[in-house]
Amino acid sequence: MKISGIKYHSSDSTEFTSVQETISAKSVESINFIYQGYEYHFWVSNDPENSLNQKVQKSIPITGHHESVQNIFRICCGLSSEQIGTREGFKSFKSAIKSGKEKGNLGPLFSRLYIDVQAVLRSIYSSTSLRAGVIDKFSAAADLAVKIFGDLSSKSALVSGDKSFFEEIKEALEEKDIGSIMSLEEYKVGDDELSSIDIFVIGEGAASKLDKIYELVPKLTKSKDSSFLLLDFGSAASSLHKLGNISNVYYTHASSLDSVISRNLNIRRDAIPETEKIIESRVKDFLNWSESDKWDISKSIIARSHQMQKVFELIYKVAPTDAIVIISGETGTGKELVAKAIHKSSKRGDKPFIAINCGAIPENLLESTLFGYVKGAFTGAVENKPGIFHAADGGVLFLDEIAELPMMLQVKLLRALQDNEITPVGGNSSTKVNVRIMAATNKDLLNQVKEKKFREDLYYRLNVVEIVVPPLRERVDDILALANHFLRDHSNRTKYEKFKLSDSAADLLIQYQWPGNVRELQNVIERAAVLSDSSTILPSDLPEGIMENSNTPLSDSSTKEMTLEELEEKHIRITLNKNNYNYGSVADLLGIGRTTLWRKMKKYGIISTGE
Structure with missing residues (x-):
């Protein structure tokens, strides 16, 4: 099995609803995430006729195994961004992996790929300059604060700006362990608290608040013997720079940080060739592994x-x-x-x-x-x-x-x-x-x-x-899969006709507690195949202990005190197991559509096995 992928602008996502549903319903593994304004879908299909890829291809071009794997590595390493080395791509991929686990969409290929991506990031960060310095103004401003004050754990910051601006500068300062940070718009700051402020950050649109800022800054610096940092992210044409004439005030406009950011970006660009070599080496290792039988x-x-x-x-x-x-x-x-x-x-x-x-x-x-x-x-x-x-x-x-x-x-x-x-x-x-x-x-x-x-x-x-x-009693979904596997194995070894379980025998196996676990199940199936008078395993072919210690599925005794949702989940699991996960047959038997079946399977955490 191999990974395929598509990419399209997230604003166009409504046009690809059917594509997303096709991927979700047909793939063995799949993840999706939004990054840099684009929506990415990657999936694994074991469809030998490649009908999934052909159906998706009609709507949008797809990338093959090598290119898809390479794209994931490049996104996670920040090579698919103007902000070289940014971790935003990896954060999106990590979130997609977490979501895939919760939905049951993850399997061996994406699980291993996630591990390899983490290994590549460790290697790149330790041996190249891809993450050298900071390349955004918020982080550069936080670095400047550290240069002025040293340890920020005892320092306080006040921020004037909208919510998104506040969250950006808050994240940057918290990475430097700032003691506290408050928003001027959300907090009522009294004069007694103002004297404890060490850093005042002014966001865009400050021109409308100039009078208030001119009034505040003297209060902020009053009775302070230590340094005070005024960070201005507003218009370069504003007159706030005059506040830098106040004693102990360090005034810095965000535009003055551009040279630092530009220098760091050049250092990161120089690391791209070595980063590409590390990525390509890991891609080859992953491809060799995924195309062998080691992963399966x-x-x-x-x-x-x-x-x-x-x-x-x-x-x-x-x-x-x-x-x-x-x-x-x-x-x-x-x-x-x-x-x-x-x-x-x-x-x-x-x-x-x-x-x-x-x-x-x-x-x-x-x-x-x-x-x-x-x-x-x-x-x-x-x-x-x-x-x-x-x-x-x-x-x-x-x-x-x-x-x-x-x-x-x-x-x-x-x-x-x-x-x-x-x-x-x-x-x-x-x-x-x-x-x-x-x-x-x-x-x-x-x-x-x-x-x-x-x-x-x-x-x-x-x-x-x-x-x-x-233990086997805690993983009921595996019982019939194992039983059918043991029946096939017996037929292959003995060259006898193929066996199958009757519905009533399957029900008994599902309800039994299996104190001897998989080994006991294997012995029971072997015994039943040897003693059966036909190719269908009947309840009479099973040991008496199984019949005595089993409850009939969905009987009063097995559904006592179950909620409606629990009852529905149990019925879906039993029907899936009895029909060997044939989704079309299961949907028909349950009287629901395939899409509804998939939605309910994901709701109850029932693992899909592809078709």
Whole structure:
């Protein structure tokens, strides 16, 4: 899947309502935002016939994958603006990402792109002069105040101007930690308060208030032994500059800041070639990643629920890093699959992924299994043998059931994590290793620490990023998707006919609590496929425990004390699951239009899966 994009003047947006609806309804992922007077739409479609792009193309030209990704980077870095290096583009993109998450429109490509944009900004800001100095008058004025007063935290400012002017200068001064700032138009300032004012900022249109300003300034400066700054953003032809003759008053007109701004803009322009190189390098990396299969963790983790989309989001964030990850969750939730997804999506994806269950190996063998041993270390050690730390060198070592690791080995593991060195059993010298650690547990490690069963220092060393995999009962939207996946897998492995779930069997699966989580569901589906007398799985093919512990969907017992909205959400989710997210069929069954269905799905946070 690839990113496409369109751009049009925001004043023309009403002409493209149908285009926006098409993108929203057909895309797998989409974001939109307004920047510099233009509205931008970017989307991802898995439509093999490209009908979405063709439909949009009739109304407005679209940009392809490479150009769209490049445009997003350039907007975020401030290269698509006269104010070079401004962060306004990134703020708009960040807001669009946040909105996309809330609406369920975000997936792997935009999640990863957002991470890459942040990385590029850090690189550019640290290695180029793209953000050198200030390039707007408000920030330049705030800088001038700092030069005059130094620390502004004990200083007060008074502003004369309209609301938008006040907000602009307020933001600039607050970035410099101004103590307080008041609007002359909104506050009744008494004479006793005027003597505490250090900075007076006068906005455009001050000519109509000259008499009042001439009266105010002497009061502002009265009984002040320290400096007083008068910032004039009004007409250059005004006579306010005469106030600069008052003792201790620094009068500055905003036009005098133009030379500072011009110099800073030239410095920023000089950084553009190097910035473009950094962007293009990152664009190539992103394109290589997006056009490979590394990003598509949906093939290994079947999930539609918004709870699992949050897990996916964390996977996309941590995958490009080498951060230690601890994955927690009940037995059978798929913690190792999460670890493998992180590994596959990372730069170590072509290196080893070595998994070990810390509770399955006897304590007297676990140390040598992890760290290896040297010849003569113990009876039977007839030669040197490397451990799995060596086997995982360059890749990932996944420590499952980490809570079962003996205390003695916890000390040695901590040292290995801190120093990136291991010492084999019986050895006197250590060896450097390059291993990313991931761990998993179905226990509350912090509680284990309190009970003195797990070392506190190791806990905090491991708990850099925690990913909590929710139990299956909390992500009902995934149940039928997983069940159908397991049925297809069984058919592919056994070469038998294709199976499908009957509506009544599907209802029972949805209502069951699944204490054994995904692993239990997989076993139930496997059993049903083996025992079924036809290609349709019936309730009689399911274990008795499922029938006994399930409620009929939308029955009195399952809808007791539910609001009308909750009832509607549940009915939509069940209908979507039973019809494998075929939106046309679902809309027909519910008796509503597709647009209404999409609006309700977004309202209830139901993740779309494309068509």
